[in-house]
Amino acid sequence: MQLSIVISTQPASFAALLYKGNLDENIARVSSLGYDGVELAVRDPSLLDVPALEALLRKENLVVPAIGTGQAFGEEGLSLTDPDEQIRLKAIDRIKAQVRLARRLGAVVIIGLIRGKQGRERSADQVESLLIEALRTCALEDQTVKLAIEAINRYETDLLNTVASALRLVEELGMDNVGLLLDTFHMNIEEPSPSTSIMAAGDRVFHVHIADSNRWYPGAGHINFGEIVDALDKIGYEGFASAEIMPLPDPVTASKKAVEYMRDLTG
């Protein structure tokens, strides 16, 4: 299995991010630790010097399997299902820009917290139709770029907490370039059996996040990663497992432990 780790291209408040500081140094460190790729959390692609980034990735021999987009929600309040149409349109434009960046980098675009929240005033049907329409527009921007909807636990959003609910939405949308991101931290909270959920998602799994039950590096909590890896093998998953972990006890130890533990497990 190919391994990557999430880093941010700019300072951010989201906790499960390593290396929030200098991008050049961070990418060099990820490479020296033996990762195959680096997942980038990007708030706004227009703030990136893409040719410089591409040169750096070439130099360090790293690919970018996925781009995280949640900072636009966390830092700017953009969401694909906001009640305010102007905010929804801004969020759609931002994801379209992420799709264009992803095309250049060969990455999947993650639809995580940018999906927004349902709240008490609106029904699930209302909010899900807004999301489906927004995702259709984003997916049509470039059908060679995959969008991966992440099932996120109930403490972070009330919209699409389980793999089954995200899968239902993906099937309703019915576009080949829209699938799922499975995150072991969220699955450990929401799924009766993470391996059964992985099997149910099958070839709709476009990307995987790994963190242990406490969101520390794999091996620091009680998730059975052997079972997770077996289930991913069974569905023929050939993508990346990307460590989205707390920088604890410190960023370098966390990223080292994650890659060592996963290499031991997957060979």
Ligand code: LER
């Ligand atoms: C992001 O991938 C994630 O897992 C969420 O908890 C926050 O966006």
Ligand code: MN
């Ligand atoms: Mn995640």
